[in-house]
Amino acid sequence: MQTGVSTAGQREWESASIARIKADFNRSGDTHLIPVPLSGYPGIDVYLKDESSHPTGSLKHRLARSLFLYALANGWLREGTPVIEASSGSTAVSEAYFARLLGLPFIAVMPATTSPEKIAAIEFQGGRCHFTERARDLYGVSQQLARDTGGHFMDQFTYAERATDWRANNNIAESIFRQMAAEPHPVPDWIVCSPGTGGTATTLGRYVRYCGHPTRVLCADPEISVLFDYYRSECAGAADPSLVLEQGSRIEGIGRPRVEPSFIAGCVDAMVKVPDALSLAAMRHVSAVLGRRVGGSTGTQFVGVLLAARKMYEEGRMGSVVSILCDSGDRYTHSYYDPDWYVRQGIDIDAADAQWMRALQGDPLRGLQVAGVL
Structure with missing residues (x-):
């Protein structure tokens, strides 16, 4: 997780990023x-x-939007900083979409058994995949990747219930x-x-x-x-x-x-x-x-x-x-x-x-x- 007091330039980037996400939402209709x-x-x-x-083709689009807005409102994202997520697929596809919208690198940590179609969808959105053999290792590997890259671990499994209004x-x-x-x-x-x-x-x-x-x-x-x-x-x-x-x-x-x-x-x-x-x-x-x-x-x-x-x-x-x-x-x-x-x-x-x-x-x-x- 990124820390530190926001500078004027950081606040300007946060405001512009939130505006991009809101504009994207306005372009999308509700689901049937x-x-x-x-x-x-x-x-x-x-x-x-x-x-x-x-x-992005799934329920997780709502969650990804909320997670990015939550992280931006909390001052956790920085311009150019990698975003890391532990995901079995659909959340990663949606988060890769929003990361690309904001010009941020994205890495999905996922089980090696994830379907090829989901892997292709993540890569199509500009993300890359990091695989683990055991599902229970997703969280720890994601935290380590965030430390190694100086990135932000989005952590859907902790923040999903509080990021959504x-x-x-x-x-x-x-x-x-x-x-x-x-x-x-x-x-x-x-x-x-x-x-x-x-x-x-x-x-x-x-x-x-x-x-x-x-x-x-x-x-x-x-x-x-x-x-x-x-x-x-x-x-x-x-x-x-x-x-x-x-x-x-x-x-x-x-x-x-x-x-x-x-x-x-x-x-x-x-x-x-x-x-x-x-x-x-x-x-x-x-x-x-x-x-x-x-x-x-x-x-x-x-x-x-x-x-x-x-x-x-x-x-x-x-x-x-x-x-x-x-x-x-x-x-x-x-x-x-x-x-x-x-x-x-x-x-x-x-x-x-x-x-x-x-x-x-x-x-x-x-x-x-x-x-x-x-």
């Missing part, structure tokens, strides 16, 4: 809210907030409620998201409480992640923030091998741990319904959508559920849309698709773990 049919559950309306339409300022929660205003059930019963940094879940949870909405937040965690287990320990009154895993999540962009500071458990009403095979079956279903490929994190969340819809249906309630289309499936041609990848991972596509189709028709979802109040 897409209705998605869920025929097995009449009276329950489902919507996906399509964050893939951002200039959760009261307003076009955060994703405000946008969802504004776009839902003319729908049959304008106040969603549930908003379903997935935790990576935890910043989106925290923003959603804070916003609905701040506005007095009865909406609840359901977080869908992938199979290889400690966040569900941490949340469950928090619910039991014995929170264990020391949980770690050696392996990173197979669902890129969500799930973490350690508990991140930006994941605020109290902002979440319930969590579900989703087997990766089921996440990817749901991903294929959503892709077929929309007629375009979506990423794996969208599938994980859609399992949460179905879980929430089933609960509402069993209770005889009508209403709405909103979730997030995080990014395009075109970033995963070499993984989720490659049959050989499933063979290497030991995932039975046919069995997962069959289970998912039965669930759509009303069968209970199997293999899930749930914590909190659903």
Whole structure:
């Protein structure tokens, strides 16, 4: 992190940089809210907030913008100083975009397993990639790179929850409620998201409480992640923030091998741990319904959508559920849309698709773990 008192020239550069980011925002429209049919559950309306339409193609565009504005407002960035980030891909793509906008070098520290499409997208935006074999090493390697280069470690996993203005300022929660205003059930019963940094879940949870909405937040965690287990320990009154895993999540962009500071458990009403095979079956279903490929994190969340819809249906309630289309499936041609990848991972596509189709028709979802109040 850069330190020191700002000079007149530094303040002028900061002001010009903030103005560039604001101008870029003004050139970008809001993302669409897409209705998605869920025929097995009449009276329950489902919507996906399509964050893939951002200039950098994912939900992380909002986060990257907020992180850069936060760092500039704090006086942490200097003209010409490298920006370093620990990221599994999408955040790095978006941060590379904003670094290039400000004329700053950018280095993404990421797992060696990151998809080639994301690596190419980072490099297209002018960034470069630094790879680690273990997901849990991302943070330490990023800190060391920042020291070695005299750069600034952006640290999305610490600052995501505080960089976003959760009261307003076009955060994703405000946008969802504004776009839902003319729908049959304008106040969603549930908003379903997935935790990576935890910043989106925290923003959603804070916003609905701040506005007095009865909406609840359901977080869908992938199979290889400690966040569900941490949340469950928090619910039991014995929170264990020391949980770690050696392996990173197979669902890129969500799930973490350690508990991140930006994941605020109290902002979440319930969590579900989703087997990766089921996440990817749901991903294929959503892709077929929309007629375009979506990423794996969208599938994980859609399992949460179905879980929430089933609960509402069993209770005889009508209403709405909103979730997030995080990014395009075109970033995963070499993984989720490659049959050989499933063979290497030991995932039975046919069995997962069959289970998912039965669930759509009303069968209970199997293999899930749930914590909190659903």
